[in-house]
Amino acid sequence: MTDTSAETSTRPGRLSEFWFYFRENRGAVIGLWIFAAFAFVALFGPWIAPHDPTAQYREFALLPPFWQEGGNSSYLLGTDPLGRDMLSRLIVGARYSFFVGIVVVSIAASGGIILGLLSGFAPKWLDTIIMRIMDIILAFPSLLLALVLVAILGPSLTNAMIAIAIVLQPHYVRLTRASVLAERQKDYVTSARVAGASKARLMFITVLPNCLAPIIVQAALSFSTAILDAAALGFLGMGAQPPTPEWGTMLAEAREFILRAWWVVTFPGIAILVTVLAINLMGDGLRDALDPKLKRS
Amino acid sequence: MLNYILSRILTFIPTFVGVTLISFGFIRVLPGDPIIVMAGERGMSDARYAELSAQYGFDQPLYKQFWDYLTGVVQGDLGNSFVTKRPVWDEFFALFPATLELSICAMLFALALGLPAGVIAAVNRGKFFDRALMSTALIGYSMPIFWWALLLIIVFSGNLQWTPVSGRIDLLYYFPDPTGFMLIDSLASGQSGAFKSAVRHLILPTIVLGTIPLAVIARQTRSAMLEVLGEDYIRTARAKGLSTGRINGIHALRNALIPVITVIGLSVGTLLAGAILTETIFSWPGIGKWMVDSIFRRDYPVVQGGLLLIAVMVMVVNLTVDMLYGVINPKIRKR
Numbered sequence: 001m002t003d004t005s006a007e008t009s010t011r012p013g014r015l016s017e018f019w020f021y022f023r024e025n026r027g028a029v030i031g032l033w034i035f036a037a038f039a040f041v042a043l044f045g046p047w048i049a050p051h052d053p054t055a056q057y058r059e060f061a062l063l064p065p066f067w068q069e070g071g072n073s074s075y076l077l078g079t080d081p082l083g084r085d086m087l088s089r090l091i092v093g094a095r096y097s098f099f100v101g102i103v104v105v106s107i108a109a110s111g112g113i114i115l116g117l118l119s120g121f122a123p124k125w126l127d128t129i130i131m132r133i134m135d136i137i138l139a140f141p142s143l144l145l146a147l148v149l150v151a152i153l154g155p156s157l158t159n160a161m162i163a164i165a166i167v168l169q170p171h172y173v174r175l176t177r178a179s180v181l182a183e184r185q186k187d188y189v190t191s192a193r194v195a196g197a198s199k200a201r202l203m204f205i206t207v208l209p210n211c212l213a214p215i216i217v218q219a220a221l222s223f224s225t226a227i228l229d230a231a232a233l234g235f236l237g238m239g240a241q242p243p244t245p246e247w248g249t250m251l252a253e254a255r256e257f258i259l260r261a262w263w264v265v266t267f268p269g270i271a272i273l274v275t276v277l278a279i280n281l282m283g284d285g286l287r288d289a290l291d292p293k294l295k296r297s
Numbered sequence: 298m299l300n301y302i303l304s305r306i307l308t309f310i311p312t313f314v315g316v317t318l319i320s321f322g323f324i325r326v327l328p329g330d331p332i333i334v335m336a337g338e339r340g341m342s343d344a345r346y347a348e349l350s351a352q353y354g355f356d357q358p359l360y361k362q363f364w365d366y367l368t369g370v371v372q373g374d375l376g377n378s379f380v381t382k383r384p385v386w387d388e389f390f391a392l393f394p395a396t397l398e399l400s401i402c403a404m405l406f407a408l409a410l411g412l413p414a415g416v417i418a419a420v421n422r423g424k425f426f427d428r429a430l431m432s433t434a435l436i437g438y439s440m441p442i443f444w445w446a447l448l449l450i451i452v453f454s455g456n457l458q459w460t461p462v463s464g465r466i467d468l469l470y471y472f473p474d475p476t477g478f479m480l481i482d483s484l485a486s487g488q489s490g491a492f493k494s495a496v497r498h499l500i501l502p503t504i505v506l507g508t509i510p511l512a513v514i515a516r517q518t519r520s521a522m523l524e525v526l527g528e529d530y531i532r533t534a535r536a537k538g539l540s541t542g543r544i545n546g547i548h549a550l551r552n553a554l555i556p557v558i559t560v561i562g563l564s565v566g567t568l569l570a571g572a573i574l575t576e577t578i579f580s581w582p583g584i585g586k587w588m589v590d591s592i593f594r595r596d597y598p599v600v601q602g603g604l605l606l607i608a609v610m611v612m613v614v615n616l617t618v619d620m621l622y623g624v625i626n627p628k629i630r631k632r
């Protein structure tokens with residue numbers, strides 16, 4: 001969220017205007033609060049977690065949550081088949097999902113914005129080449145391409161993040177290019193060019209700030225896509241590797257126990273769902289607040 | 298119109314070559330020499346290695362290899378699987394009906410619930426129904442479907458024992474499968490209970506795969522309906538005294554369907570990506586599971602060929618949707 005406020009505050013009054021419209025959307029505000037809690041847990045997880053997430057309390061394996069018969073109040077959400085505390089693993093797992101979201105969005109957005117700007121300003125042949133390459137990436141279903149890329153690079157969380165960033169990048173390129181093409185026609189760009197602004201200045205200082213609104217919305221939406229895809233890769237055994245308490249990997253490890261111990265399957269999924277839902281709520285609110293066409297409808 | 302179609306097809310060709318180049322390059326950047334992988338644990342002599350290299354064309358210069366690959370692809374030759382030794386092309390089309398059947402059912406499920414949900418939400422804009430439906434849609438849209446599948450298995454297969462956990466049909470049924478579509482083949486076989494068994498196997502995967510398209514269609518239908526409901530001709534229809542049902546159902550929905558059709562076309566990629574997870578969880582013998590299994594078995598020709606065929610399929614569908622869209626909406630053609 002901080003980057004949004006930094007960008008909108010470059011002009012006085014814009015931040016408060018943004019907040020005014022964002023606040024209208026109650027779901028978005030709830031999403032923002034959940035996301036803030038998620039970010040807090042991600043940052044301070046190891047200090048909040050009651051147990052070490054990888055410590056195995058073998059005598060307490062597959063303990064149900066505390067409210068069920070046989071539960072133990074020192075393991076609030078029960079334990080997994082190896083006797084590790086579910087709550088601690090979920091808390092520490094938040095950090096992986098958060099990290100995935102941040103890294104993937106940073107790589108995909110910065111790469112995509114640069115390529116999109118280039119494409120919007122470049123001569124036609126370069127534009128065509130860039131856009132065809134993006135078309136090619138978009139032709140592959142994202143999860144499949146990520147899976148194959150991870151198979152090439154070797155299964156790990158880092159490689160999963162690289163793969164997901166590559167897969168998400170074309171959306172930023174297309175979005176940036178479309179807004180650049182629209183902005184380029186406008187008078188303020190012409191006047192900056194006539195005043196002798198260099199190409200780089202035109203691209204990054206004159207045009208880019210005016211193209212940011214849709215990109216910010218896309219960043220929020222791809223944050224949630226990145227979390228979902230990383231969890232899916234982890235679930236398929238191609239993401240974070242055990243014993244990392246990544247939520248998707250936790251689900252994969254829990255699969256054979258689904259009919260005996262509902263909690264090992266239910267909680268990691270709820271964690272993913274709530275996080276993704278909060279980010280999507282926030283993304284909807286951002287879109288409504290930043291898109292002038294929708295604002296007053 | 299002809300110009301529009303031609304220009305769309307012209308952009309298709311470089312993308313196709315690029316997609317081929319990627320799937321060709323894939324086998325060459327993988328860690329490990331594919332021939333060593335094929336030899337497995339036993340290893341092989343240098344002479345045998347050279348022989349296999351020559352057989353697969355790995356001793357040729359790269360551009361020559363690519364050219365051979367490209368001409369092979371155009372003729373439907375994608376090489377043979379390392380594991381089963383059968384042509385990749387044949388394996389793909391043997392398994393494809395299973396994925397297609399599941400995808401069609403998932404799409405029908407999504408449409409059957411998503412269209413009415415979107416219309417109801419739009420007509421009741423801002424009221425309880427709208428909020429409830431759109432919140433549900435957003436939850437569906439945010440759903441990690443692999444977890445959703447596990448939950449449904451716990452409830453419907455575990456606790457209630459209503460549906461089976463995996464496969465396409467009970468093992469006691471055996472019949473020829475001329476179409477590859479289990480629903481049709483089981484009906485045609487005339488065996489009692491076969492069709493029912495096929496349906497019961499299909500229910501959970503359909504729900505799982507259809508969930509995200511359902512949410513997308515509901516949201517898209519709602520916003521398209523809202524746009525159309527603000528148009529003048531709707532006001533005219535209202536002024537004429539037409540019933541609300543007729544206005545919403547016929548005048549508005551028909552025009553709102555245009556963007557929805559695009560969304561349906563564009564969700565082919567989503568469906569195939571979802572099929573990877575759905576088929577893996579439900580042991581559904583389609584191309585999604587086949588791809589995942591091949592990735593784990595390091596069966597490179599299959600991964601390479603499957604990747605290419607899937608990408609080409611997505612491209613062809615997108616191209617068709619683009620053209621259909623041009624037919625439905627004349628404004629698009631002028632670009």
